[in-house]
Amino acid sequence: MDETTTVRRTHRAHGARRTRRRGTTGALLAALTTAALLAGCTVTGPDGDDERGRDDGRRDDQVGTAPVGPVLAVKVDNASAARPQTGLDAADIVYAEQVEGGLSRLMAVYATTFPETVGPVRSARESDLELLRQFDEPTLAFSGAQSKLLPLIDRAPVHAKTPEDAQDAYFRGDEKPAPHNLYLRPNKLIDSPPGADALTTGFRYGPAPAGGTPEDSRTVRYPAARFTFTWSDDSRRWLLSMDGAETITTDDSRVAPATVVIQHVTIRESRFQDFLGNNTPYTQTVGSGRAEVLRDGRVFEANWERGTPTQGTTFTTPDGERMNFAEGQVWVMYRAR
Template identity: 80%
Template sequence: MDGVATVGRGPRARGPRRRGTTGALLAALTAGILLAGCTVGGPNDNGRGSDEGRRDDRISAPPAGSLLAVKIDNVRAARPQTGLDAADIVYAEQVEGGLSRLMAVYATKFPETVGPVRSARESDLELLRQFDEPTLAFSGAQGKLLPLIDMAPLHAKTPEDAGDAFFRGDEKPAPHNLYLRPEKLIDSPPGTDALTTGFHFGPAPDGGTPETSRTVRYPAARFTFTWSDDRQRWLVSMDGTPTITTDDVRVAPATVVVQYVTIRESRFRDYLGNNTPYTETVGSGRAEVLRDGRAFEANWDRRTPTDGTAFTAPDGRQMNFAEGQVWVVYAKA
């Protein structure tokens, strides 16, 4: 389309995926994992993690073209966060106890520091399959999940195997004080070609409904996006408090996607007995796209884990996002 910039065209925008030595075993295992809905959480969610069952032959040093995804703490004690404003995409998901956690995705630029870094969830493996061997930075995970992370087509990096890239700050108590220096993991950001998510950027579609504020609620967390005419962006607030980074920058994406998905109970619980939700990001359903001070009804579709998520208008036309940061908030369908 004339005048439309496209960021990524699905998972093969950069050529065939490299599967390494695990090949068919990985594909079969991952499919079984996702169907079973195994999740994470537990006593290792403390910034240390566990090396139980970790493989020695997992993907090692991230290549120069590797996209970086960082799991970011989002309880009140973890705020303000660092480096959140520099992300290309921020995913918000529900975790134990109805709380929320963020995954920040970096491809066009790396901030000096990102954090606080927290633990991974099994849903992350499904979400990240749409990218070509991304690097996932996290603090740890439940022991039973770590071998599955190691077998996934990504570069898993924790303080245990990339100690130079992580450090503890002194302004927050543990476990809310673990930070990452991205350039200690990857020499330089890979660029927009790494964003193989199916997102498309360009002029706004016709129609839409004027929108000044939108709130998405989880059982114990909420996100509010307020339109700013001055900035032409959505100002983020979380749990009623403006989201401002440690560098005193108000987080303000150009596009907010409220994506309605299945969030179901898993078979696993954390060490407090809370069930770990599993967010299904493969499938199809309804979404709302907020851009330019308007709300647009949309449909989303992701047919396999290696596909990007495509968003279309009700009439089937491609749904364009506004240029700039995108927030995707997973809401229960």
Template identity: 65%
Template sequence: MTAALTAGCTRHGPGDDGRAPYETPSAASGSLLAVKIDNVPAARPQTGLDAADVVYAEQVEGGLSRLMAVYASTLPKTVGPVRSARESDLELLRQFDEPTLAYSGAQQKLLPLIRRAPLRAESPDEAAGAYYRSTGKAAPHNLYLHPARLLPTVPGRAALSSGFRYGPAPSGGTPETARTVRYPSARFAFTWSAQRDGWLVSMDGTPTVTPDGRRVVVATVVVQYVKIRPSRYHDVLGTNTPYTETVGSGRAEVLRGGRSYDATWSRPAATDGTAFTAADGARVNFADGQVWVVFAGAPS
């Protein structure tokens, strides 16, 4: 499936009409684009978030949150605000084939790791012509990206993780109309809308909208329970940067169609995709459309 898909709407594809479910192959068909996106109130509403194939939500310093939007099927005209990278981003991105990472800098001691990582790192230092400052927000929440200046063409959904599988809903599950994931200083809420055939997103108690006021609606929400530990790095205030471990295995919840499905996630090595399976070992299909993966701290 390499054709561009329309952003901001529910997308139906393989598996929805009785055909075999679509699973992304392990070999990518080109570089996809991952963008680190600011997620404090001053940065909202974000631009281009609704066009992403996948949005990852992670915990950062002070218990706040940050997003990574991944684009493989289509590129919006603008994405942002763009913010800095974290060490755990490098591990998360290893599952993709030499992705392009757009970010606005990093902790000084982390920069050598970014340069050695198997990805194409494109900050304003490397690609100044792809970024601009908006007058609508105050710095540092006003740095935006023209994605096409970094990635003229998109590789298609085949460039996504081999762990993602799209198709008919699994059997079983429990009715679920609302789910909240809390960080120490942030929270994500997802409310099922039968009318919109998707999950309405809210962050920190505020509806997530596009710049023109449309609600962001996603097809599948994955709550992935992972180990979140201190890293070797600190921000400018001396606050430790959390490290989100995405290699290993653990519990997950897959939300789709107004139901919740218990699952186990498994990613044996950094170069593997993340597979989601039910108790009987069957793969858990995602609904076709945008996926949000929220990394939640696993109970100790």
């Protein structure tokens, strides 16, 4: 659900406070954020980097280079009326999460390149705040949020940008009905992409490990959504179809990640509901569990671990070795245990 109209005045007030808060000390901001996330996300453990958390998964030629700016994370509509989407193929990472009614929503993360346009843009969820803590004050582009969630967004270490915060960056298209027609021009929010160093996800890229099982196709199902990834030897990518239809962007580009992660996580009820009274699922991305990694036409069993919100996620093989991803776009599919 989009709450853009209903939260404009509220979010504008929060935006003013957020601007003033940027001038406070980093310690105060960290304290406020930690309190908010602990209240809403039931995260346990120390909220800080340890030695392993600082291993962000960058390639050897990237180590030692500090991020030059924040990543851009865009909440992308994935209802059938929103398709085809724009700019989805240009994302470095796409996270898929379950929302109300068993439907899905996407978070597209951009660091190495910005498409001219991204969308349709939709509303944020509580789970986004925990997921985004792995990045250094990312810019979060979204259309609105449930009014009770806005204070948490305001206190989180993100640069929250709605149409009310950055009117020049958003526009309404004329090919889809509202609310599925709001689009973002990324270069109106950030001058240039920050580069791969900003992707502090914990992902490691490199050659595939030994083993794995040949896989031609894998389908991930949510209660009211279906994602199918089919391996293409020609493109060396997983061709994506959603709800039985090929996923092709508005510029006729097929969405085809190099790596697909099926990450088994805890999905529980949150404190929030949509306007129909449906509870908003909360996807817990801090913790540990099992995963399946699809790359190079094979599926590899793996384990995942994310100790604190400020850490990325480490993936390992069953024998404890780091799991390498293939170079290129990564899709992370969060699935209930």
